[in-house]
Amino acid sequence: MGEDASAKRGEFESEALVHLDTLYNVALRLTGNAYDAEDLVQDTVTKAYRAWDKYESGTNCRAWLVTIMRNTFINQYRRESKRPTPVQFDSVEDISVFENVQDRDPAGSFFRYIVDDEVQQAIQELPEEFRIPVVLSDVEGLSYAEIAEILELPVGTVKSRLFRGRRRLQQRLYEYAMEMGYIR
Amino acid sequence: MMAGFLKNMMGKKKPEPEGIDCEEVMAQLYEYIDGELECEVTTERVRKHLDLCKRCYPHYDFERAFLRFVSEQGRTNTPPELRRKVFQAMLEEEEDQH
Numbered sequence: 210m211g212e213d214a215s216a217k218r219g220e221f222e223s224e225a226l227v228h229l230d231t232l233y234n235v236a237l238r239l240t241g242n243a244y245d246a247e248d249l250v251q252d253t254v255t256k257a258y259r260a261w262d263k264y265e266s267g268t269n270c271r272a273w274l275v276t277i278m279r280n281t282f283i284n285q286y287r288r289e290s291k292r293p294t295p296v297q298f299d300s301v302e303d304i305s306v307f308e309n310v311q312d313r314d315p316a317g318s319f320f321r322y323i324v325d326d327e328v329q330q331a332i333q334e335l336p337e338e339f340r341i342p343v344v345l346s347d348v349e350g351l352s353y354a355e356i357a358e359i360l361e362l363p364v365g366t367v368k369s370r371l372f373r374g375r376r377r378l379q380q381r382l383y384e385y386a387m388e389m390g391y392i393r
Numbered sequence: 394m395m396a397g398f399l400k401n402m403m404g405k406k407k408p409e410p411e412g413i414d415c416e417e418v419m420a421q422l423y424e425y426i427d428g429e430l431e432c433e434v435t436t437e438r439v440r441k442h443l444d445l446c447k448r449c450y451p452h453y454d455f456e457r458a459f460l461r462f463v464s465e466q467g468r469t470n471t472p473p474e475l476r477r478k479v480f481q482a483m484l485e486e487e488e489d490q491h
Contacts (some may be wrong), residue, residue: 218484226480233470233471234467237469304451307452311451311455316458317454323462328463348464368429
């Protein structure tokens with residue numbers, strides 16, 4: 210029994226805990242603060258460990274873990290008042306920042322002046338519908354199909370949320386760069 | 394052929410290298426950058442268009458710079474203390490099963 214448990218832990222460590230950074234980053238973006246993010250990571254890992262027998266070895270462990278995290282977050286962490294309000298669709302996403310900067314900074318050099326805190330904050334300010342696809346894709350490198358599976362959305366919806374989320378994020382960073390004088 | 398190509402590049406006519414126009418390329422730009430275009434023929438057409446199009450290439454370059462920036466700056470490292478707690482919790486779970 211002891212050996213079984215030890216083997217299970219070894220397997221869990223090598224297959225699941227290698228994704229701890231992904232879990233922490235997604236948790237941060239879901240909860241919006243480090244304190245809750247740490248709790249959410251711990252709850253997720255404990256649940257995943259207890260359900261490890263149900264995980265099919267060799268399948269997509271990272272997507273499995275993020276799915277557990279998302280469900281845990283929805284069921285335990287999200288207060289009624291924090292439910293995402295439906296996103297107001299506006300026209301900001303229709304224009305790429307490139308249109309505004311192509312004459313001054315077509316290579317987007319201004320991005321390099323923006324510090325990581327500002328990027329994290331700009332990501333956090335995105336509506337949840339856009340924030341999570343952007344984090345899963347652009348920070349964690351998941352495919353559209355993986356994101357669709359985790360968020361239980363059609364791939365087409367993932368694509369359009371990603372598009373809108375990226376455009377909003379880009380716009381926010383551009384405004385910040387303008388305020389700071391990184392771009393004139 | 395070269396003359397026609399140059400004429401297009403001068404902006405007198407909307408360039409349509411590889412039979413795909415700028416609008417179509419822009420609509421699929423993120424999918425192309427993400428390596429998510431399903432059809433290889435389309436991927437190749439977008440690639441060739443971008444190689445030749447003076448209008449689309451800089452935009453493509455800008456979007457790539459943006460995405461590279463987000464992937465580099467959007468990440469936070471797991472606090473070592475959390476890592477320790479997670480491993481500790483595993484050991485406790487294991488002991489419970491003994």
